[in-house]
Amino acid sequence: MRKINPNNFKLATRGTSREINRQIALTLIRTHQPVSRAELSRLMETNRASVTLLINELLDEGLVREEAQSEPNKRGRKPTSLFLNSRNSLAVAVDVRKTRTFLMLTDSTGNQVGEVISFPTKLDPADFVQSLAWQVRKALGGKLDASACGGVGVVVPGMLDLKNGTVVHSPTLKWRNVELLDLMEKEFGDIEIHLENSGKACALSQIWSVRGDGSGHNDIVFVSVSDGVGVGIVVNGELVRGRHNTAGEFGHVPLSIDGPPCACGANGCWEAYISNLATLSRYFGTNVASRKPQPIEQAEFTIEELIAKARANDGKALTALQSTARYLGLGLASIINVIDPSRIYIGGEITEAWDLLEPTVRDAIKERVLSTELGEASIRVVPAIEFPRLRGAAALITAPAFAAPKVA
Amino acid sequence: MRKINPNNFKLATRGTSREINRQIALTLIRTHQPVSRAELSRLMETNRASVTLLINELLDEGLVREEAQSEPNKRGRKPTSLFLNSRNSLAVAVDVRKTRTFLMLTDSTGNQVGEVISFPTKLDPADFVQSLAWQVRKALGGKLDASACGGVGVVVPGMLDLKNGTVVHSPTLKWRNVELLDLMEKEFGDIEIHLENSGKACALSQIWSVRGDGSGHNDIVFVSVSDGVGVGIVVNGELVRGRHNTAGEFGHVPLSIDGPPCACGANGCWEAYISNLATLSRYFGTNVASRKPQPIEQAEFTIEELIAKARANDGKALTALQSTARYLGLGLASIINVIDPSRIYIGGEITEAWDLLEPTVRDAIKERVLSTELGEASIRVVPAIEFPRLRGAAALITAPAFAAPKVA
């Protein structure tokens, strides 16, 4: 039961029904390809005539491609298989991180094209945009216009104002009120630019992923554990943005209001317990005990090395990780109690040690979750190789073609 | 951008466009009545012909009523005013609480009919349903069938399984796996029964309220502070239910994982800091100091009396309330960081002291919220006289007629 917003509704026109069914057909082709018209009509529980009409339109538009052959049927006329047609426009996905920026190309259906490349992130916004434009131009083979590229999706760690296209505040990049969209539009000409927060983008990457068993999950939460903790929430197949586009910040829900100080200024945020920095400082705190911090050594030491030490049976490293696992689970319990998603995705460097962490995480979840059923929530770890942020950035460009039309 | 669920979609038919526009028209009549066809066509940004056709259908169905006169226009033909027509079916709203059950009738448009009545809650489910049926029959004037009543909405404090119509667990009522829907259907014959959790119902009451300025808010959170803490979340005009229909439990997100014990078994839940019991025990804890608790005195002493004492300048009562206010604000900050709603509603006995609490609440919110803008979130207090739970229960019956059709 959804309420219609009397200040923001969308009337149905003659073409609305077609528009709806078109998107459903596209969605089903995407998830079931190769698929015939007849099979589609069964999936959609409608007649073949409607499907034929719809598909012919999609063929004309170049969104769908026919191929003569599929596996032959038991009897009867052979079906003609339908596929999504990746048109010649590429999507450019950009993931801006503290020290390096990553870049990936995909075709119009979201499939990766070529290798992921990366380059150092310039922290001056103007410099950054210039270097980005240079890299994108190179990746596209010299051209930098809408003929070579269907759009650029840029994922930024921080708070975005999508209406004005500005980065309101990114502690990671030390940006404040950077008019990123304006800067980019000047460099990228007629190419469409989409911005998104990195936590939200990660959630998008899973919702719009074709591979795997994720297509049935429409209520998910993606938790990204890295220098900070980013969270994206999807409810009813749609990102929870909130009034200021800042929804999702589970990272700053406290585990203990008088816990350790967090980068955000408050105390005891979840992030202050489970970020890589928190895990590392826990390791050093217990390791070097009362000795004053050793900035150089610590700066060089990464979470990956800590995990390696833990695997080599370094007791201190193990307990540091186990503490993180416990706090991770306690926070996940809150997410489960509040959102009750059908699946939780976890990303970040720490996932490489998931085999070590999982039992502790599960125990901690059960400690605070409101019913035993909720304790068995589906959790899936997303390894770094899958580049969730980049895939989310790509989805900003490729997914709208498959999204439900706004209606009512 | 909403993703279509490939396992659960709804195809558009010939009638879909009409259905959509019909619901939009109803919504607009509801929020703008009295309103003429011509004005509607302007609101909907369509032509008068479509509106005429649509309205005539609604007139035939008896959903809308014409009235000759409205305030005359400056020039031109006088418009005929349209109103929602409350048909002769009544909705019965039931709010089950620990000691008493409340009951209210509304007409089909959601307007209250008659007085709110109440009776003691029988804690045996079968007894309860029987006494409820007796009371509803009396309220309906002796009849207990679909001719006299369009449906019964029952609001229960606890976890519900809407699919099977059972109360999975209600600590307040001490119910576990009570097959409430089955029990009720036996007593209520052909009358439709709708169940809902009380926290979620409160949120519904505000979304579907016609009065006030709430109609534009489609992302809201309702926090109900009472013996426990119930929370309902609405995103994009739709309740967040989650996979097990348990979403919303902000009451059991911790303020401190090793804080005071909570009824749920965990420690340091928000509820353990701000429920009426928590406030009262804080008062007694500091008031009678090390003396052992005085069960009788405490049992008799209510939060209302504590508020009265505070207003009479009882320092201990004031500090107990101020602590609650601070913890309330700290928890609200989490809600704001996670959901970023366009408005937060707060209900419960404590709201009667809102003038005392608000400054402290606001300060606490600002302490933990991620941006100054978020600190100025819109908060509205819902007094007990407005019976939010009952209005939510009524909405279960009356609102579906105005809801957006499920599409795509």
Added chain:
DNA sequence: GTAATTTGTCAAAGGTCTAAACAAAAAATT
């Protein structure tokens, strides 16, 4: 009394789903 203005209705046109018949292609049966 006439013109201007606003409201509400009607009929024709255009777009979409829907149902049934039809043509095409391939395997099974006679």
Added chain:
DNA sequence: AATTTTTTGTTTAGACCTTTGACAAATTAC
């Protein structure tokens, strides 16, 4: 080898809606 059966894809006519433009009705201004 011819016929039947089955499955796929298309065509055609009908039903339902929105959209457009014209038109009658009602009211005020001049």
